[in-house]
Amino acid sequence: MTIGEVSKKLDIPIDTLRYYEKIGLIGPVPKTKSGIRDYDDISIRQIEFIKCMRSANLPIEELIKYMNLFKEGDKTLKERKQILVNQRENVIKQIEELKKVKERLDHKLEFYDEQLLEYRLKGGN
Numbered sequence: 493m494t495i496g497e498v499s500k501k502l503d504i505p506i507d508t509l510r511y512y513e514k515i516g517l518i519g520p521v522p523k524t525k526s527g528i529r530d531y532d533d534i535s536i537r538q539i540e541f542i543k544c545m546r547s548a549n550l551p552i553e554e555l556i557k558y559m560n561l562f563k564e565g566d567k568t569l570k571e572r573k574q575i576l577v578n579q580r581e582n583v584i585k586q587i588e589e590l591k592k593v594k595e596r597l598d599h600k601l602e603f604y605d606e607q608l609l610e611y612r613l614k615g616g617n
Contacts, residue, residue: 493531502539509539515552517542517559549586550579 499506513519518538521529531539538559545555558575561568 493536495529495531498531498536498539502536502543504539504543512539512542515556517552517556545579548579548583550575554579 493501495506495509498504499509509518513521518535521535522532524530542555542559545558546552550558554575558572561572561575
């Protein structure tokens, strides 16, 4: 797959893909004889994982650390697992915070519904 096809398929800007390759998160990406990036299944899976971890707000530095550990093989299984365990805990905290935000928004929306109803009953539009 070309960089444009990967960008479109995974909804990641081309510049981001190039950046990930530059900092060593993905790669080396195979290239055609003419030097055009030709993403293979391994590269695509790496990018999908990176996208997932970025969605989970894993910092780039931690992601680089994780990917470097991955390249070292099975002797780093414990360290890689710990990175994911830590991030999972962070995601759980984020979910709890978002639940509180949602509750606050729900409360405010109820307030505005009541205010709008009163306004309409008084003859407002």
